[in-house]
Amino acid sequence: MLLAGGLVYTSFSASSEVKEPSQLAAGAAPGRTYKLTGKVVAGWHYDGKHLLFRVRDRGGPISVPVRYTGVKPDPFRTGREVIVDVHKAGDTFIGERDTLVTKCPSKFKAEKQPG
Amino acid sequence: MPTLGRACLILALAIAAWGIAASIHGARSGRRGWVSSGRHAVYAVAAVLTIAFGVLELAFLRTDLSNVLVANHSSTTTPTFYKFSGPWSSQEGSLLLWVWLLSLWSSGALYLTRRRLRDVAPWATAVLLGFATFFVSLLVFKTTPFAITNPAPPEGAGLSPLLRHPSMMMHPPMLYSGYTLFTVPFAFAVGALIAGRLGADWIKQTRAFTLAAWACLGVGIVLGARWSYSELGWGGYWAWDPVENASLMPWLTGTAFLHSAMIQEKRGMLRTWNLGLVLASGILAVLGTFLVRSGVLESIHAFGASTLGVPFLVFIGVLVTMAVGLLVWRSRELRSENRLDSLLSRESIFLLNNLVLVGMCFVVFWGTFFPLISEALTGERAAVGPPWFDRYAAPLAIILVLLSGIGPVIAWRRATWANARRNFVVPVSAAGLCALTLVAVGGPAERPRAFAMFCAAAFVLGTVGQELFRGVRARRAMASESLPVALVSLVRRNQRRYGGYTVHVGIAVVFVGIAASTAFNSVRDVRLSPGDTARVKGYDLTYVRATSEVNSEKIAFGAVLDVRRDGDHVATLRPSQSYYPSLDGSLGALGRFFEGERTSEVGLRAGMNRDVWTAVEPNTAPLQKLIDEGDRRFAAAAGKLAPEQASALLGAAVRALAERYRRDPPPANFRLMVSPMASWIWLGVMIALAGALIAIWPRPPSARRELSGAYKARLARELSRA
Amino acid sequence: MEIALIALVAALAVALVAWPLRPGAPVEAAEDVERAALEVAKEAKYREIRDAEMDFRTGKLSEDDYRALDRALRAEAVEVLRKLDERSG
Numbered sequence: 001m002l003l004a005g006g007l008v009y010t011s012f013s014a015s016s017e018v019k020e021p022s023q024l025a026a027g028a029a030p031g032r033t034y035k036l037t038g039k040v041v042a043g044w045h046y047d048g049k050h051l052l053f054r055v056r057d058r059g060g061p062i063s064v065p066v067r068y069t070g071v072k073p074d075p076f077r078t079g080r081e082v083i084v085d086v087h088k089a090g091d092t093f094i095g096e097r098d099t100l101v102t103k104c105p106s107k108f109k110a111e112k113q114p115g
Numbered sequence: 116m117p118t119l120g121r122a123c124l125i126l127a128l129a130i131a132a133w134g135i136a137a138s139i140h141g142a143r144s145g146r147r148g149w150v151s152s153g154r155h156a157v158y159a160v161a162a163v164l165t166i167a168f169g170v171l172e173l174a175f176l177r178t179d180l181s182n183v184l185v186a187n188h189s190s191t192t193t194p195t196f197y198k199f200s201g202p203w204s205s206q207e208g209s210l211l212l213w214v215w216l217l218s219l220w221s222s223g224a225l226y227l228t229r230r231r232l233r234d235v236a237p238w239a240t241a242v243l244l245g246f247a248t249f250f251v252s253l254l255v256f257k258t259t260p261f262a263i264t265n266p267a268p269p270e271g272a273g274l275s276p277l278l279r280h281p282s283m284m285m286h287p288p289m290l291y292s293g294y295t296l297f298t299v300p301f302a303f304a305v306g307a308l309i310a311g312r313l314g315a316d317w318i319k320q321t322r323a324f325t326l327a328a329w330a331c332l333g334v335g336i337v338l339g340a341r342w343s344y345s346e347l348g349w350g351g352y353w354a355w356d357p358v359e360n361a362s363l364m365p366w367l368t369g370t371a372f373l374h375s376a377m378i379q380e381k382r383g384m385l386r387t388w389n390l391g392l393v394l395a396s397g398i399l400a401v402l403g404t405f406l407v408r409s410g411v412l413e414s415i416h417a418f419g420a421s422t423l424g425v426p427f428l429v430f431i432g433v434l435v436t437m438a439v440g441l442l443v444w445r446s447r448e449l450r451s452e453n454r455l456d457s458l459l460s461r462e463s464i465f466l467l468n469n470l471v472l473v474g475m476c477f478v479v480f481w482g483t484f485f486p487l488i489s490e491a492l493t494g495e496r497a498a499v500g501p502p503w504f505d506r507y508a509a510p511l512a513i514i515l516v517l518l519s520g521i522g523p524v525i526a527w528r529r530a531t532w533a534n535a536r537r538n539f540v541v542p543v544s545a546a547g548l549c550a551l552t553l554v555a556v557g558g559p560a561e562r563p564r565a566f567a568m569f570c571a572a573a574f575v576l577g578t579v580g581q582e583l584f585r586g587v588r589a590r591r592a593m594a595s596e597s598l599p600v601a602l603v604s605l606v607r608r609n610q611r612r613y614g615g616y617t618v619h620v621g622i623a624v625v626f627v628g629i630a631a632s633t634a635f636n637s638v639r640d641v642r643l644s645p646g647d648t649a650r651v652k653g654y655d656l657t658y659v660r661a662t663s664e665v666n667s668e669k670i671a672f673g674a675v676l677d678v679r680r681d682g683d684h685v686a687t688l689r690p691s692q693s694y695y696p697s698l699d700g701s702l703g704a705l706g707r708f709f710e711g712e713r714t715s716e717v718g719l720r721a722g723m724n725r726d727v728w729t730a731v732e733p734n735t736a737p738l739q740k741l742i743d744e745g746d747r748r749f750a751a752a753a754g755k756l757a758p759e760q761a762s763a764l765l766g767a768a769v770r771a772l773a774e775r776y777r778r779d780p781p782p783a784n785f786r787l788m789v790s791p792m793a794s795w796i797w798l799g800v801m802i803a804l805a806g807a808l809i810a811i812w813p814r815p816p817s818a819r820r821e822l823s824g825a826y827k828a829r830l831a832r833e834l835s836r837a
Numbered sequence: 838m839e840i841a842l843i844a845l846v847a848a849l850a851v852a853l854v855a856w857p858l859r860p861g862a863p864v865e866a867a868e869d870v871e872r873a874a875l876e877v878a879k880e881a882k883y884r885e886i887r888d889a890e891m892d893f894r895t896g897k898l899s900e901d902d903y904r905a906l907d908r909a910l911r912a913e914a915v916e917v918l919r920k921l922d923e924r925s926g
Contacts, residue, residue: 380881
């Protein structure tokens with residue numbers, strides 16, 4: 001019983017909301033971490049250290065910019081679906097280290113590529 | 116051929132439906148002929164599905180590109196090994212594999228129990244065929260593995276390079292074997308409830324299957340973890356991803372069941388609990404199968420939103436309703452006559468163990484489904500990350516390991532404190548010794564959980580060692596055998612007990628490996644040019660030179676890393692990144708290599724006390740100008756070259772590109788990790804598997820007979836006296 | 838060709854499934870389910886007696902506790918044996 005109570009309490013406080021780009025574009029509290037999911041837009045840029053890309057809704061064109069520092073996951077590509085923890089900083093969203101996960105498009109068990 | 120495949124599926128569906136009807140009729144009328152017919156239906160389904168699966172395998176092995184699955188998941192250049200595993204890299208093929216395995220294990224289970232469990236078996240048959248019906252109808256009505264494309268494409272898409280690894284080949288069959296083997300005890304549990312046979316008979320008859328399910332599922336999970344560790348450029352082996360969790364949950368309830376089943380067999384207690392656990396394991400197994408292919412949760416394993424989500428949910432709903440309904444219906448008969456004799460008894464330790472395991476399962480369940488729960492409750496979808504899971508899993512795991520050390524030392528029914536105290540001296544000293552050593556070596560204070568786990572593991576090793584020692588000593592006293600003989604005969608006469616102890620040791624070792632490699636690892640992401648050295652946890656890694664390799668399938672850029680510790684050469688590692696060309700025709704001739712699939716080859720040096728793990732990410736940006744130039748030239752020359760000329764020139768261009776990288780590599784990104792005791796995880800798994808094998812291994816009938824013979828004689832004497 | 842194969846497989850499957858239902862198939866003797874359950878209980882009791890002895894020999898039970906437990910278990914076993922005898926008698 002204690003366990004259940006603890007679970008319920010901490011899960012709500014420790015969780016981060018899952019958002020699509022259109023939702024984040026509409027309004028994101030600065031300093032709060034969100035789990036952003038969507039597709040990578042063409043024209044991303046990687047200079048070996050920072051990955052700058054835009055993520056758009058799965059089913060729409062609204063996109064938000066993300067700046068991510070860390071290893072670029074192997075399957076990262078235009079059109080792929082990604083999940084990344086971000087928080088808003090000024091005009092862009094900063095991706096938190098090691099939280100960028102790219103879904104492999106293959107129809108079977110895709111692999112995780114946080115980087 | 117595809118018509119044969121399709122026909123077999125329809126045939127299987129029809130036979131399964133017949134089998135359900137026949138079994139139920141036979142169960143209710145008591146007419147054995149119908150029951151046998153139902154059982155034969157299972158055999159027939161297995162045979163027919165074997166043919167269907169064979170047809171699919173044949174299509175893959177012959178690279179029959181008219182088959183849609185083959186065209187999408189294989190190619191003429193795919194190595195045979197991966198052609199063989201091609202079927203289950205697709206949704207449809209994997210479903211066929213699932214139901215085929217189900218039919219095989221069902222046949223085995225029903226064959227072995229054909230003369231027993233007369234009341235229960237027919238219902239179990241119906242349930243197993245019910246599972247088969249569901250899966251086969253998906254394959255007949257919703258998504259078929261035998262779809263054809265006309266005309267057949269000239270070349271297939273090939274297997275995703277990330278899946279080209281033996282672990283990945285074996286991972287699905289192992290997992291599915293685990294899932295489908297769990298349906299056997301599930302079906303017999305349902306049968307027992309319907310028939311009102313609530314004793315331990317069904318548990319005993321299906322125990323081998325439960326153990327096998329547990330072992331297969333465990334191996335499947337570990338294969339996935341191992342693959343992640345050695346194939347992905349990430350360096351981790353577990354991320355609490357929803358699909359990983361989905362396979363872990365039935366394993367946890369299965370483990371709990373294996374323990375509490377022993378209590379039911381001995382004391383007739385906990386019957387409702389056991390049934391609940393078995394039913395839950397079966398349902399969670401189907402849930403796991405469903406989660407992978409539903410797109411319901413954000414997971415990198417998701418198949419994407421597929422049309423199979425709703426049927427699966429309905430099926431799971433039916434299973435849950437049935438399970439709960441049956442338990443409620445029989446609740447009165449299920450209440451046991453026996454109570455716990457004492458809190459200090461092996462029964463109560465097992466009960467605690469069960470609570471911890473179920474607690475862990477609940478944690479995993481809650482965390483996995485949290486996005487859905489939070490959405491339902493607050494309207495916002497929120498997710499919890501790995502740190503949340505770790506926070507609960509770690510202490511629960513420590514308690515679990517501790518319990519596995521305490522359990523063997525406490526007697527059944529009732530133990531006395533004096534005895535317990537005496538028996539714990541050795542293990543507690545072992546743990547204490549471990550604690551002192553760790554403190555002396557330094558540093559455990561910052562990592563209390565890892566510290567606690569190490570001591571708990573020492574405790575378990577102490578317990579098991581003591582048990583072995585005393586057992587052998589007792590054996591020698593009773594039968595005056597030599598030491599090795601005594602050991603062997605001790606284990607043979609108590610396979611379950613010592614197999615179980617071995618498993619406990621294995622699990623403890625696994626947790627030690629997890630604790631050490633999580634708490635004490637060092638990771639550095641650095642950018643190195645040739646000649647640079649990076650230092651990670653006492654190791655110096657020098658980027659010696661770049662490498663490049665070209666073959667018919669891919670281009671690979673990599674690095675040679677020289678690893679030294681205190682000046683001594685430890686290893687030469689060659690991490691690399693492979694680029695597979697995309698089939699997309701709109702990309703340039705050269706450019707498509709770098710827009711296609713990409714895999715990492717990890718440079719790994721594993722060792723007993725640490726792993727040195729490296730991954731490289733070459734920087735191809737400086738080559739971009741060359742690539743673009745090449746693309747332009749090839750596009751301009753497109754109409755003017757014969758195909759052989761074009762491919763020869765392309766080959767030369769690719770090789771030139773590779774050579775250019777090798778000679779003049781721009782700085783590359785490296786992920787360097789030193790992970791202490793990571794290999795203990797894989798070692799522990801093997802120990803645990805050995806333990807499971809010891810427990811499952813069939814006892815020579817002569818040993819069994821002689822044992823019960825001796826007791827029969829003694830008891831007969833008392834009977835005559837009474 | 839394929840049609841022939843399909844027909845063959847279907848025929849074999851039907852034959853396999855219908856085999857136990859053919860007229861004149863031997864009727865298996867009704868298993869005494871109660872007896873089977875008692876046999877299982879008997880085996881379980883033997884196991885318990887053996888485990889208790891193991892526990893004693895490996896020092897988990899004191900001699901007095903063991904003797905008491907052993908007596909109780911044997912009495913329970915005798916009960917089961919008696920019930921078994923009644924069934925077969």
